[in-house]
Amino acid sequence: MAGLTFDWLAAVNEQSEKNNWPEGLLNKQQSAIEVLKNWQAPNRKSEYWRYSDAGRLKKDSLGHEWVAVPEPEETSVVISLTEQGVQSPSHVPDWLEIKPVHAVDQPDWSALKATPELVVQASNEALFSHGVALSVASGAPKNATIVLRYAADEPNQWTYVRNIISLEAGAEITVDEQVVAGRINVNNFYQIADGAHLKRHQQVVLAADQQHVALHHFSLHNEAQVTSQNRHEGGDLQHHVHWVDFLGEQAEYKAGSINKATNSTHISDIVMVNHQHKNNRSEVIHRSLADDSGQVFNNAKAVVVKHADGSEIDQDLKNILLSEDAKIASKPEMEVYADEVIAAHGSTIGTLDEEAVFYLQSRGIPADTARDMMMVSFEQEALIC
């Protein structure tokens, strides 16, 4: 049944470096493999793969072409993740600790209980070969930026990377995730301690036949704050899951996503927010455009458990179809078991407002420029920082 998962197992790189891994970790990976054997390969029956073709995960001969990603600024701390392993900067500032992910005593990488819906992400648990565990001290300078640069050379093999990023109480920092090259399946675990603020950028701009699969899990403690800005553009297949757990109170998760599917791109942008405690706030804004025969799936879900009073939820998903062959599916969801909530969501699918285009034209702006302006401003609604 789990055919696809087995394909991946076969496709995994030689993992000789795992020889020096602690036995407990190797056992965990082994049991994760056992679990995967009983799960179905992703298919349209699964909610998360309903609107994108999971069969593409098996595709061979992807190209070598990549969209150029600007070099990070010199002031940032750059960590490169390739199929070979991790490249840490030669100089590590004193507010930052970098360890290999397998060296973490009690790896928290199973904090998120994977379900069959998450089978592709869960395969990471069984197959990851490297990654970093970062710990950001409270005293980190506010303008500091850590860049995680994913670049693997081999386009046909999947590289499984797993990182843990911990912000100590009160720390405030920017993490910039840039996908430069390679077929990478990444699982990141962000732990944001009391009062810490994570500013995060995720940029996945891919050439026509590239793929990327990601799971980002955020644990927010009291008064923690996450502002997450995502840009997903192009490629063959992009599958993003953002999973948010509020572990304390008075915390806020705010995310803006811009999804652009062109050619035959399939993008799934899935956000799951668990309001397990009182008085937390989540706001999710997606602006998606599908052109050519591109497809986008937006799914924002919030669950408010019993007694999680004072929860505030806003989901705002807007979508634009730009061609006859493009498709969009949009699904804002709420599961609410507490009554003291303020929850609202909206979702629209349409095309550019031609009346507005005409208005711009009537003021002298050429039609193409007018449409571009409309698209840019549409995207800007999802810019949150």
Added chain:
Amino acid sequence: MLEIKNIHAKAGDKDILKNLNLTVKPGEVHAIMGPNGSGKSTLGNLLAGMPHVQATEGSVSFKGKDLLELEPEERAGEGVFLAFQYPVEIPGVNNMYFLRTAYNAQRKYRGQDGIDSAGFMRMVKDKIKQLHMKDDLLKRPVNVGFSGGEKKRNEVFQMAVLEPTLAILDETDSGLDIDALKIVADGVNQLRSEDRSFIIITHYQRLLDYIEPDYVHVLADGEIVKSGTKKLALELEEQGYGWLDV
């Protein structure tokens, strides 16, 4: 400057304008009045190039060019400006950015250089002061969350910035209280000049108390049935449009 000859036009599937003729010379102010459904707005939309309005017969020449052949943005570049009856809201597009893009696009069309943002800002601030408007409207997205009156004032403000040679005001007075009406009229009067013409489309004579027209035309069932001076507007005010039928 503008010569409309024997125009027949459809809005959607409906025949609206039937054999309409109108000539506007530089510096003239023409008022077009008429009952609801007579085709007043269709005339404005036809001149601006609204896609759903199509001429089926006749011609419109503007400064010697065939206006109907031009794209809406080219008409704007030629100096045609329509103050919309129902200005559309454009979320996310900042008014200032919008105006500068429009301004520079028109200059480019005329083969002129663009203006930088600082220079543009100074010019815009001047205009806004002259028109007695508040400059917070510059920071807001185009027409979004504007009241009916604010939208109309924003149209007049754009007109002041873009300095068209032919401005068409489509019921710009409707829904305005008397103070707002004065601001709008004042804006128009400031712009009046020898080489700039106006077509003022209105249902009521009220606006014409503040903007003195050179000519008044009565539009009924798609054609101009009567033309005259300001006196005609006053007659209409007293007698309504009913007497046109007899």
Added chain:
Amino acid sequence: MSEQNEVVIDNQLVRNRANERYKEGFYTDIESVTIPPGLNEETIRLISAKKKEPEWLLEYRLNAYREWLKMPTPDWAKLKVPEIDFQAISYYSSPKTKAENAPKSLDEVDPKILETYEKLGVPLHERERLAGVAVDAVFDSVSVGTTFRKELAEAGVIFCSFSEAVQDHPELVREHLGTVVPPRDNYFAALNAAVFSDGSFVYIPKDTRCPMELSTYFRINANHTGQFERTLIIAEPGSHVSYLEGCTAPMRDENQLHAAVVELIAKDEANIKYSTVQNWYPGDEDGKGGIYNFVTKRGNCAGKNSKISWTQVETGSAITWKYPSCILRGDNSSGEFYSVALTNNYQQADTGTKMIHLGKNTKSTIISKGISVGKSQNSYRGLVRVAKRADHAKNFTQCDSLLIGKECGAHTFPYTESANMTAQVEHEATTSKISEDQMNYCLQRGIPEEEAISLIVDGFCKQVFKELPMEFAVEAKALLDVSLEGAIG
């Protein structure tokens, strides 16, 4: 809709109606013929034989049964459904008089049954309260009588029980049965296709405006029985019909299964309005007993400019699983779904709609209001799909949830899909409780808390109530008041 719905509802009438908690929960002691529990091909042959059905219909049933055996029980809804023992249910029960010799006129109907409907507020005398409404009364598995047949026949309208339609209009039934909800559509539809007993049949001829409202009143009386009714409404080109259904059952500790199928077919320019006030027994405060309501309702806007409008007020049933839907096939056709679903105590509801836009310029409107009270769970589940060729399709969905109490849940699962760039799909939803400001305002004006809640809930549902025919609007409002009982605390 029509202006009459704007008439202010007489609150005294509502209060009288609301006075008793589930006053429909009585049992009529009547001699009945009930086949033994159990489900197999023999059961199906027996039902078919009792109804003297033609061979093709028996085949239809048997094929559906064989499909059903292969199907898994659906588990995607947000419902906790205890396992249903299909062998413990009796699939056919009928009052004895009816079973022996179907009464041809209302005078022949067992007086006890007439009394039952009288008590339910649905007198079957044509002169009474529902003077302008034709009623088909379905008692357990059979239709016991249909009123105003003569008047309707004059207009060419056929309104009769499904069983009669099979006998009298077999060609119409055969042509349309299963065309909107095929037997293998889903688990409960397949079950229904195998064992359906009775229901209503409506046929409105071309260019005919049905002269009165049509309604069916479903009553489950016998115990250990399920009700599997089947309704088919065919609206020929240019015709109009408004149809209402109501449902009640006695209070019992056991759970009873109700698995109905409703198919609507609207041809060119036809207009069908279908209203439901569903008040099956919801179970008691502890969640004991109540009806399991698994219903497949679907309309096919087959013709151009056709229209189907669903309005439902769902207050009953222990479990509701129901998605009245529209397939908008004809160009310019439109579909509407107006729903109020109120759950209290341990009730669970998973309800919503599907709007499938296939034709050009098709339009759909969805207004859903969910109210959760007590320990209940209430979900809206919807699908709006715009197919590639559905140019200029337009949908608007508004879906609001109100939570009253700390132990209940309100959930929203809307799927929207568009494959056409000229289409517009818009979905809005909110979840909240009654605001303290609103409450305080009412209290300050001297309105007691309970009444204030009822007032606010009523306002919350207004958009839907005004779609109901007048007779039902009163009923619906009263039902809400009853169902809200115990909301404070």
